[in-house]
Structures are given as C-alpha cells and as structure tokens.
Amino acid sequence: MSNNSVRVASMKRKQTTGNIVAYIVLIVISIIWLTPFVCLVLQSFISRAEFMSTSEVYLIPKTWSLDNYAYLFSKDCNFVRWYINTLVIATFVSIIQTAIVLCVSYALSRMRFAGRTFLMKFWLILGMFPGFLTMICLYFILREMGLTQAGAVPGLILVGTASSGMGYYVCKGFFDTIPKALDEAARIDGASRARIFAIITLPMAKPIVIYTALVAFMAPWCDYVFASYVAFGYSKSYNVAVGLQNWVWTNDYQGFFTRFCAGGLLVAIPVTILFMALQKYYVEGVTGGAVKG
Amino acid sequence: MNGKKRKNSGGIGGFFRGIGTGCANIVKIFAEGDWMTKVSFLIMGFGCFVRKAWLRGIAFLAVEIAYITYMVTFGWKYLKDIGTLGVVESVKQRGGKIIYGDNSFFILLFGIVSIILTILFIVVWVINVHEQKNEEEILKKGKRMPYVSEDFATLLDKHFDKTLLTIPVLGVFIFTVVPIIFMICVAFTNYDKNHQSPANLFTWVGFENFAKLLNFGSGGFGSTFLSVLGWTLIWAFFATFLNYFLGMGVAILINKKGIKFKKMWRTILVLTIAVPQFVSLLYIYKMFTADGLVNSYLIAWGIIEKGNEIPFWTNPTLARIMIIVVNLWIGIPYLMLVATGILMNIPDDLYEAARIDGANSWQMFKSITLPYMLFVTGPYLLTSFTGNINNFNVIFLLTQGKPLSNSLAENAGRTDLLVTWLYKMTVQDTNYRMAAVLGILVFAVVAIISLVVYNMLPSVKDEEGFQ
Structure with missing residues (x-):
C-alpha cells in the first residue's frame, strides 16, 4: 500500500518536472516563432527618413511614425x-x-x-x-x-x-x-x-x-x-x-x-x-x- | 478531351495490338454497314442526320468542319514547316524597318497543336464510325433513336463524368500538356538568346543540349549539374526528415498530458503558415544580412566587431545551414498539425x-508512435520529399541561389536548387534550350525517386499491415 503510494508520488513528481521542461521548451519555441513578426511590426513604425539617417539598424523606433502607412495610401x-x-x-x-x-x-x-x-x-x-x-x-x-x-x-x-x-x-x-x-x-x-x-x-x-x-x-x-x-x-x-x-x-x-x-x-x-x-x-x-x- | 477517349491497355504492345484490332473493326463496319454508314466515313455524322439523331449529327459534323477550317486557314501553314522550324530569315531594311520571316516559336507551338488536334480528330472520327454501327443496330432491333432531350439528360446522369471533366481536362491540356510537350521539343532545338524568334530562327539540333549538360569538360555544364543536384538532394532530405521528426516532437510536446493552453501554443506556431511567405521569408532574409538586425545588434552588444559581420548569406556552408534552419521555422508548424491529427488516431489501449x-515513454514512442506515424505517413513523406526538390519559394526568397561561384557554370549559385537554376536560365539568360533539358532531368529525378520509393513503402506493400 505505502509502497504503491510512494510510486504514485514519484511518478507525479516526475510528471511535474517533465511538464516544467515541456513548458520551458514551448516558451522558447514560441519566442523564436514570434520574434520575426514582432520585429516586423516594430520596424514598420520607423519612418524612411529615420531609417535612412543612420547606418545602424534597430527595432524600437526613436519616434513612432505612421509615415510608411501614409505613403502606402498616397498617390x-x-x-x-x-x-x-x-x-x-x-x-x-x-x-x-x-x-x-x-x-x-x-x-x-x-x-x-x-x-x-x-x-x-x-x-x-x-x-x-x-x-x-x-x-x-x-x-x-x-x-x-x-x-x-x-x-x-x-x-x-x-x-x-x-x-x-x-x-x-x-x-x-x-x-x-x-x-x-x-x-x-x-x-x-x-x-x-x-x-x-x-x-x-x-x-x-x-x-x-x-x-x-x-x-x-x-x-x-x-x-x-x-x-x-x-x-x-x-x-x-x-x-x-x-x-x-x-x-x-x-x-x-x-x-x-x-x-x-x-x-x-x-x-x-x-x-x-x-x-x-x-x-x-x-x-x-x-x-x-x-x-x- | 484527351485521355478520356483513349482505351486503357497494358503496355506498349497492348497499345499497338489495340490499334490493330481497332482498324480491323473499322474495315468490318465499312464492309457490313449500310449506305448511310458508308457516307458517314467521309461526311461525319451523316448517318445520324438521316436517322434523325440531330444532336449527334450536328456535333460530329461541327467537329469535322472545325478541324478542316482550322487546318486550311491556320494549322497547315505551321505544320508544314515543323521539320525545319522555318527557313525565311527576318530582314532588316534600310530605315530600320524589319520584315519578319518565319517565326520558329509559333511554327513549333502551333505545329504541336496541329498534330495533337489531328490525333484527336482521328479519335472522334473512329467514335463517329462506331456510332453509325450502334445506330444501325438500334434501328434493326426496331427501337427508336433517343430524342435530343434524352441525349442531354444522359449528360447529367450516365455521362455526368463527361460534363464534369470536360473543362478541367481542357484546361490541363492547354495550359499544362501543350506547354510541356513544347518545352520537351525545345530541349532538342537551339532556342536561346542568339536565336530569339521572331528576329532569328531556331532549329532542331538533336541531342546537342543533353550532351552539353552532361559534358564534364570545359564549356560543359556537367560538374555544375552534379553539384546543384547534390545540394538539391541534401536539401530535400533535411527539409523533409528534419521537419518531420521535429514537427512530430513538437506535436507530442503540446499533446502531453498536463500541458495547458494547447490551443495557444498551436496558434503561435501556425502563424507561419498563415502569413504569406513572401512577407515572412523576405523579412528574415533582411534580418540576417550583413547590415541587418541580427548583425547590428551583435555589434551593438559588442559580441562581434564592425566589418566582421557574420556572413549568414554569403558563406556557402552557412547559407545552406541557414536555409535549412529557416525552413524548419516554416515547416515544423505544418508537420505539427499533421502529426497532431494522426497521433489522436492511435488507439489509447495500445499505450x-x-x-x-x-x-517508459521513450520505449512507447519507439515501438508504438513512431512505427504508426511512419506507416500512415509513408506516402506523405514521399510527396513531401519530391515537393522539396521543387521547393522554389524558400530558396528564392531567402538567397536567390547566392552566393554565386566562379566554378559553377551559367550563374548557378551555391544554394541553387535545380528548379531555381532552371528559373535563372529562363529569366536571366533566356537560355531556353538548356532550361528545357534541365526541366526534363528534374522530371527524371523526381520520377525515379517516386517510382523506387513508392514500391518500397510498407503501406503500399501491405495495406492492412499495421497491427
């Protein structure tokens, strides 16, 4: 009886550690999968003027601008x-x-x-x-x-x-x-x-x-x-x-x-x-x- | 039209035997037929008119008139030159006006079309002859001919397949079959940038192009072909199996008991299928260029120095690894979906x-999950392997085959697949003759792999095999 409950408890523990590992892997995967999309969205708010002003490439716009979107709908x-x-x-x-x-x-x-x-x-x-x-x-x-x-x-x-x-x-x-x-x-x-x-x-x-x-x-x-x-x-x-x-x-x-x-x-x-x-x-x-x- | 009417008989021998008996039958019908049938040999559908099967008569006669009109007014003038593909050169007159001579392209294209139409016409003619015999027999038995309305009704019932398939088959015929036959013919001509119609003529050259592609000396494409083929196969192998196993792994992970938010994890992954590839792949390409996000941040964080950027796309080996890795990003979600569906079908009592x-879980995976998956998805793995051989988008959007190399002929790059090389030959060099040869060889590679592997698949050998 007690032997059995120990086994169940050890299995439970094993499962919990397994799940924690699984969660970590899933979170890492999600980050990898989402990164390009997040970067794309962020960069879309960097205006052309700002993009051209420096040779550096970065993610977070210095000034958030809708210039790109305005250009898309311009004549x-x-x-x-x-x-x-x-x-x-x-x-x-x-x-x-x-x-x-x-x-x-x-x-x-x-x-x-x-x-x-x-x-x-x-x-x-x-x-x-x-x-x-x-x-x-x-x-x-x-x-x-x-x-x-x-x-x-x-x-x-x-x-x-x-x-x-x-x-x-x-x-x-x-x-x-x-x-x-x-x-x-x-x-x-x-x-x-x-x-x-x-x-x-x-x-x-x-x-x-x-x-x-x-x-x-x-x-x-x-x-x-x-x-x-x-x-x-x-x-x-x-x-x-x-x-x-x-x-x-x-x-x-x-x-x-x-x-x-x-x-x-x-x-x-x-x-x-x-x-x-x-x-x-x-x-x-x-x-x-x-x-x- | 094509295909449906041909009799399906085993092998080439059976095909010729079929033609032989077919001819004998036709002679017999002529000998035994009445006068209406005999006239119908010349004027198609004549018998139908006399026997008051108007619709069929009109259909046969229309085919005959259309064919003759086509050949007289249009087809023949191209068909007669198909042996030479034209001899009259275009002449540039003083004052820059060009008098165009023969157009080899149209001679070849419409010559092929004319030949195919002729074959189809013969088929319709044979059907016409048999139709006369059938009608004779119907009348002999004292039955009446079906009314026009009844003829139409069979198109929605007994002959519904003809109604359904006519447009699709015609579409495939005009936009796939004819172009493929045309390009196969081009492989035997010298159609390239120096022989562009209508300004210049091109003509038949036999197996010269094939010899050039398989020539390993200087001026030949042999070594380039082997190198590109090698990478194509390596790529297809990794793109298929790495995606397969990792995708399966992710699916098992998400389906694991006790993992919450299953739907959320799946949705995150599936984003890569939903977002058009030209957006996501081009963006990733830019991320990893020398002046892209990744290198910029690595410089900003002091991990690498400026001028010393990681050559993600310019180092041949690194570029190849990058392509395979980025393809995982595209492919794992897809396999995850497929595997999830199949994993749910595995009976729980097995576990x-x-x-x-x-x-333990590894043993269960090894002896239950994996064999089941492999058995069920065998054919899928095969089609995905051949699909990857022809996977244009990933390579083209990421590297366009670059980095280029001097040791490779005809602008081939280190990451070019056979298909992207073919594309470059067509668009950049207008070297149609070699592109056509390459296309035929791609077909040969795919066909051989499919044929060999298909017969080895366990699910084909033994359909009920998995216990």
Missing part, C-alpha cells in the same frame, strides 16, 4: 492597386479552382468510365514536371491572348485556375470516405448523378470545400515568379508580392525596407485572420491529405 | 497495454 504608390489586384485574383482563383476540384474529385471518386485510371496516372506524371519549365511557353500563349502587362490580372487568374484539376487528391480522398450506400439509395429513388452531387455529396463536403477554397485563396498572395514575369514593367498590374518584393532587393528603392514592413503587415493581417478563422478546416484537410497521401 | 508492461 505616389500603387499599393492600393496591387492590393485590389491580388484580392481580385485570389477571389476568382479560389472560386473557380474550388469548383473545378470538386467536379474532378466527384467524377474520379464516384464514376467509373473508360480512361479513368489513365487520366489519373497521366496527371500524376504531369505533376512531376517542374512548374517553371512551362513558364516561357505560357507567357507567350498569354501574350498572344493579350493577357500580359496591362491584362496581367485576368491572365494570372486564367493560369492560376486552368490546371487546377490536377490538384484533386485531398478532395477525392474525402469523397471516397462518404459512404457509397447513400448514392445508391438515392439512385434507386430515381435521382440523377447530377442531383446526387448537388443534394447529397456537396452538403457533406463542406469542410473540404472550405479547405480547398482557403488554400486556393492564399496561394496568389505569395505568387511572385509568374506574376512578375507576366506583369513585367507594368506597375499597375503587379500583385502585392511583386510590388513589395522590389522594395527589399532593388537599389532604386533605398530605404524602402520599413515601408515593405508596413505593406507586408497590411497584407498579412487579413490573410492571417481569415486563416485563423478557418483553421479547423485547414487542419482537417492537411491531416486527411497526409494520411491518404 | 495502456505498454504502460502495464512497464514501458
């Missing part, structure tokens, strides 16, 4: 335009891509037709080619259609959605888990495939619809490579990634770095809030995707 | 039983 800067461009691209890509992925997933999950396995294998192989290989060819196709430079926004929507059928894996995996018995029952009642898709499958697929839409929505915010190629030299067609990127690298934009911080923060805030709000669905999607491969 | 047997 000298196309930031608002870039923002709208990105928002438009992201919204359209998100809607169209989700629709396409749902269609493909349903067809591949529920229907058996000639060439089904061929199509899946063929797309799998296509996916092994590096995406940038086709960049130059796509650029010329878009140019012929008048969708570069001034027309870059619809061009980017087109390229962003055209091949999205190939990204059906996670969604199809989810559809596969919806019992087929439901479909069969509805078919016996005389429902057509299209009706089953709309009335039965779609409502049950809400988590995966949100996941697909969310991932599709977030991608254009990071699209630098193809966007910069298509919109090259035409500032009004830039998206935020292309526009802000220049401020970090190019020597023409001396001292624009803290403005980049301000712009980056304005981009990050809404995207982050959206992501956090829909995080539950994102987790469901990535976990399902990883398990089913 | 219970182990605890009764007196196992």
Whole structure:
C-alpha cells in the first residue's frame, strides 16, 4: 500500500518536472516563432527618413511614425492597386479552382468510365514536371491572348485556375470516405448523378470545400515568379508580392525596407485572420491529405 | 478531351495490338454497314442526320468542319514547316524597318497543336464510325433513336463524368500538356538568346543540349549539374526528415498530458503558415544580412566587431545551414498539425497495454508512435520529399541561389536548387534550350525517386499491415 503510494508520488513528481521542461521548451519555441513578426511590426513604425539617417539598424523606433502607412495610401504608390489586384485574383482563383476540384474529385471518386485510371496516372506524371519549365511557353500563349502587362490580372487568374484539376487528391480522398450506400439509395429513388452531387455529396463536403477554397485563396498572395514575369514593367498590374518584393532587393528603392514592413503587415493581417478563422478546416484537410497521401 | 477517349491497355504492345484490332473493326463496319454508314466515313455524322439523331449529327459534323477550317486557314501553314522550324530569315531594311520571316516559336507551338488536334480528330472520327454501327443496330432491333432531350439528360446522369471533366481536362491540356510537350521539343532545338524568334530562327539540333549538360569538360555544364543536384538532394532530405521528426516532437510536446493552453501554443506556431511567405521569408532574409538586425545588434552588444559581420548569406556552408534552419521555422508548424491529427488516431489501449508492461515513454514512442506515424505517413513523406526538390519559394526568397561561384557554370549559385537554376536560365539568360533539358532531368529525378520509393513503402506493400 505505502509502497504503491510512494510510486504514485514519484511518478507525479516526475510528471511535474517533465511538464516544467515541456513548458520551458514551448516558451522558447514560441519566442523564436514570434520574434520575426514582432520585429516586423516594430520596424514598420520607423519612418524612411529615420531609417535612412543612420547606418545602424534597430527595432524600437526613436519616434513612432505612421509615415510608411501614409505613403502606402498616397498617390505616389500603387499599393492600393496591387492590393485590389491580388484580392481580385485570389477571389476568382479560389472560386473557380474550388469548383473545378470538386467536379474532378466527384467524377474520379464516384464514376467509373473508360480512361479513368489513365487520366489519373497521366496527371500524376504531369505533376512531376517542374512548374517553371512551362513558364516561357505560357507567357507567350498569354501574350498572344493579350493577357500580359496591362491584362496581367485576368491572365494570372486564367493560369492560376486552368490546371487546377490536377490538384484533386485531398478532395477525392474525402469523397471516397462518404459512404457509397447513400448514392445508391438515392439512385434507386430515381435521382440523377447530377442531383446526387448537388443534394447529397456537396452538403457533406463542406469542410473540404472550405479547405480547398482557403488554400486556393492564399496561394496568389505569395505568387511572385509568374506574376512578375507576366506583369513585367507594368506597375499597375503587379500583385502585392511583386510590388513589395522590389522594395527589399532593388537599389532604386533605398530605404524602402520599413515601408515593405508596413505593406507586408497590411497584407498579412487579413490573410492571417481569415486563416485563423478557418483553421479547423485547414487542419482537417492537411491531416486527411497526409494520411491518404 | 484527351485521355478520356483513349482505351486503357497494358503496355506498349497492348497499345499497338489495340490499334490493330481497332482498324480491323473499322474495315468490318465499312464492309457490313449500310449506305448511310458508308457516307458517314467521309461526311461525319451523316448517318445520324438521316436517322434523325440531330444532336449527334450536328456535333460530329461541327467537329469535322472545325478541324478542316482550322487546318486550311491556320494549322497547315505551321505544320508544314515543323521539320525545319522555318527557313525565311527576318530582314532588316534600310530605315530600320524589319520584315519578319518565319517565326520558329509559333511554327513549333502551333505545329504541336496541329498534330495533337489531328490525333484527336482521328479519335472522334473512329467514335463517329462506331456510332453509325450502334445506330444501325438500334434501328434493326426496331427501337427508336433517343430524342435530343434524352441525349442531354444522359449528360447529367450516365455521362455526368463527361460534363464534369470536360473543362478541367481542357484546361490541363492547354495550359499544362501543350506547354510541356513544347518545352520537351525545345530541349532538342537551339532556342536561346542568339536565336530569339521572331528576329532569328531556331532549329532542331538533336541531342546537342543533353550532351552539353552532361559534358564534364570545359564549356560543359556537367560538374555544375552534379553539384546543384547534390545540394538539391541534401536539401530535400533535411527539409523533409528534419521537419518531420521535429514537427512530430513538437506535436507530442503540446499533446502531453498536463500541458495547458494547447490551443495557444498551436496558434503561435501556425502563424507561419498563415502569413504569406513572401512577407515572412523576405523579412528574415533582411534580418540576417550583413547590415541587418541580427548583425547590428551583435555589434551593438559588442559580441562581434564592425566589418566582421557574420556572413549568414554569403558563406556557402552557412547559407545552406541557414536555409535549412529557416525552413524548419516554416515547416515544423505544418508537420505539427499533421502529426497532431494522426497521433489522436492511435488507439489509447495500445499505450495502456505498454504502460502495464512497464514501458517508459521513450520505449512507447519507439515501438508504438513512431512505427504508426511512419506507416500512415509513408506516402506523405514521399510527396513531401519530391515537393522539396521543387521547393522554389524558400530558396528564392531567402538567397536567390547566392552566393554565386566562379566554378559553377551559367550563374548557378551555391544554394541553387535545380528548379531555381532552371528559373535563372529562363529569366536571366533566356537560355531556353538548356532550361528545357534541365526541366526534363528534374522530371527524371523526381520520377525515379517516386517510382523506387513508392514500391518500397510498407503501406503500399501491405495495406492492412499495421497491427
């Protein structure tokens, strides 16, 4: 009896020390993870004049200034335009891509037709080619259609959605888990495939619809490579990634770095809030995707 | 369109055998068919019209007319030059006006498109022939042809797959398949900065580009290719497995019994997924430059001297380590999410039983958690490895492949992956021929790794294997 309680007590002690260690590790991790974001926010309040006045780089602004934010919304800067461009691209890509992925997933999950396995294998192989290989060819196709430079926004929507059928894996995996018995029952009642898709499958697929839409929505915010190629030299067609990127690298934009911080923060805030709000669905999607491969 | 209609048969032998029997069938249909079927061999859909299946007739006829119009007005003038990719040079006249000759780019692109359309046309023609035979049989049995409305109705039911897949397949076809075929062809041409259409022509050169890439002498890219490939594989290895194990570790830590605020810890980590990478990675790049935050503070605190900054991005080895470390910052949260979901699926009684047997937590991890995780996420590890081979963003946003090196050809840097090198060749040097070759080799690397590893995965070998 007493022996046992000693053991329980020692286990408890062990667990407490274990937890303390765990807490310390977690706190250290959190600090590492948050540092860049905190620094970004702090530096965004250092005005360009202050940033240029000294060769030293520091975190805490000597005078807290909103100059960077004012500049972003001033007439000298196309930031608002870039923002709208990105928002438009992201919204359209998100809607169209989700629709396409749902269609493909349903067809591949529920229907058996000639060439089904061929199509899946063929797309799998296509996916092994590096995406940038086709960049130059796509650029010329878009140019012929008048969708570069001034027309870059619809061009980017087109390229962003055209091949999205190939990204059906996670969604199809989810559809596969919806019992087929439901479909069969509805078919016996005389429902057509299209009706089953709309009335039965779609409502049950809400988590995966949100996941697909969310991932599709977030991608254009990071699209630098193809966007910069298509919109090259035409500032009004830039998206935020292309526009802000220049401020970090190019020597023409001396001292624009803290403005980049301000712009980056304005981009990050809404995207982050959206992501956090829909995080539950994102987790469901990535976990399902990883398990089913 | 493509893909769906092709018959799936095993291997190349089966494919040709299929074509053989297909041809024999068509001859038989012609011999046995009535006059309407025979006319349909020339005028597609003719039989459908006579038999009053209007919709099908119109569809077949429209395909035929569209194809012929395309070839006569547009396709043929490119297709006929595909053997040479054009011979008429552009001429610069006095006064600076340029008279453009052949445009090799369009000859190649539309030549490919024409060939593909021709193949598709033949497929539709064969379907047309079979359709005539079916209709003949339906009428012979005394049944009536389906009405147009019934034809439409099947598109929402029996043939719903066609409705669903037409646009996605077309999209992939135009924006992925055609460009990939085009670029594969470019690998066999001399399309580079000296042969830019429309001002100059380019033409076929056979395997010259491949020879150059694998040539280890001077002027060849062989040693550079191996060096970049080596780093690509090292990077993919660390980026995959380091993230995997550390991410799993963090997940276990957060899920540990007695740890509070689980949601808060997760939210902090997940921030890196939520914030667009171009913001976070570019900021981190700047933090560690010679005149960045980190070096400035180290100088201010007297740890290092001015002019003696730590070369985070300019020392090749340090830059590589930095990339892998920063990638942990990006990747651990993602793996933490994945692992959390899977860990919760491990039945508790497994641990219970182990605890009764007196196992400690390390033993439980080693013999329950780890095998389960590896089994379940095997395919994921593979896709994430190949994904990392093509992971452009992290490298490009952090170093753009720098530091450059004189010993590497074609502007390759010490931290360049194959894909970032490919990107540089395309954008900076417009060396499309070599970029295309490199793209094909990246494909080969990814395909070989996928094929070999996939067949070794325990979850593929034995789907129900985990006990």
